[in-house]
Amino acid sequence: MKAFVFPGQGAQFVGMGKDLYENSPLAKDLFEKANDILGYRxxxxxxxxxxxxxxxxxxxQPAVFLHSVISALCADGEFNPDMTAGHSLGEFSALVAAGALSFEDGLRLVYARAMAMQKACEAAPGTMAAIxxxxxxxxxxxxxxxxxxxxIAANYNCPGQVVISGSMAGIEKACELMKEAGAKRALPLKVGGAFHSPLMEPARVELEAAIKATTINTPKCPVYQNVDAKPHTDPAEIKENLVAQLTSSVRWTQSVQNMIADGATEFIECGPGAVLQGLIRKIDKAVSAKGI
Known part of the structure; x- marks a missing residue:
């Protein structure tokens, strides 16, 4: 069974999507539609x-979303997922790819999410660190x-790699304690705020209104969501989990393990970079992980 997975913020690079735009009429049309929706190029x-x-x-956030979704939609018939999942922001890409969200609504929600998170970061400065x-x-x-x-433990990326999130003082204190407890590294990350922590509560409230006003359809395949690492096809559950995601942990390790337990043998990463392929190989060396 094929599992299509979608990366989150941090995978971006200058030049991303240019080859798609130049070589696929469908990709060009979708990128131009995105320019119109966002109101800037x-x-x-x-x-x-x-x-x-x-x-x-x-x-x-919209750039990573666009590259990921358009890569999947322009995959020359290769895009036939048995299940999908996305890391943090990537969950929106996974929902569009599975048919639960339209391309337009997915982009609008991602943009709303980005702006709400930016405001929350400014209101309550915080940071993250990889343990x-x-x-x-x-x-x-x-x-x-x-x-x-x-x-809090914010991202369970793979065995032996957990990202913590919180206030500046909280993360500084935790890093010292983690090193004392035997962590090989406690590495502060260059991020704009304490993502997936209670400090994102204002963003969660703001995004909840946008998600509730958006139509979510029954996806064509299960989407494994970050909050509980379980497969979901019920639109009401998907909405609840999307809202909760901003202040909850990203259970990526558990999501991949559950997809494997449910029959996934091949993981295909859609979008910029190859971070998820590396994490999947660390979670289970026996499965195939490649880019689209």
Whole structure:
């Protein structure tokens, strides 16, 4: 069985999508439609902008979404998923690819999400750090021990790699404790805020209104969602999980394990970069992981 997976923020690079735009009439049409919806030419920044321009929140998230979804839709008949999943932002790409969200609605929600997250970051500054080579339960235990600051396990990326998220002081304190507990590395990340933590609550509230107003259809295949790592096909459940995602952990390790348990033997990453392929191989060496 084939599982199509979609990356999140951080996978972007200048030049992304240019070959698709130039070689596929469908891709060109979708990119131009995106320019109209967003009200600015995101393609100019994607194809020939600077790294700094591409790192702007209002650009990064829709850019990764567009590259991912258009890659899948222009895959010359290869796109026939038995299941889909996306890492954080990538969950929106996975829902469009599975037919649960229209391309237009998916893009509007991603843009709304990006702007809401930017506002939440400015209102309550925070950060994230990658913890390498420490068991998940130990990471959780240390996060729970920090009671005077916000600090949670935010991304379960693969065994031995968990990203924590929270206030500046909370993450600084946690990094010291993680190293003392035997972590090989506790690496602060260059991110704009404390994503997938309670500090994103204002963004969750703002995005909830947009998600509730959006039509979500029954997908053509199960979508494994970040919040519980389980397959979902019920539109009401999908909406609830999308809303909860902003302040909840991304259970990527568990999602991949569940997809494998449910029969996935081949993982195909759609979008910029190859980060998810690397994580999937670390989760289970026996499965195939490749780009589209």
């Amino acid at each position: 995101i393609t100019d920044i994607m194809f020939s902008g600077t790294d700094e321009e591409l790192r702007q929140t209002k650009v990064t 390498i080579a420490l068991p998940d339960d130990k990471v959780e235990e240390i996060c729970a021990s920090i009671t005077d600051e916000v600090c």
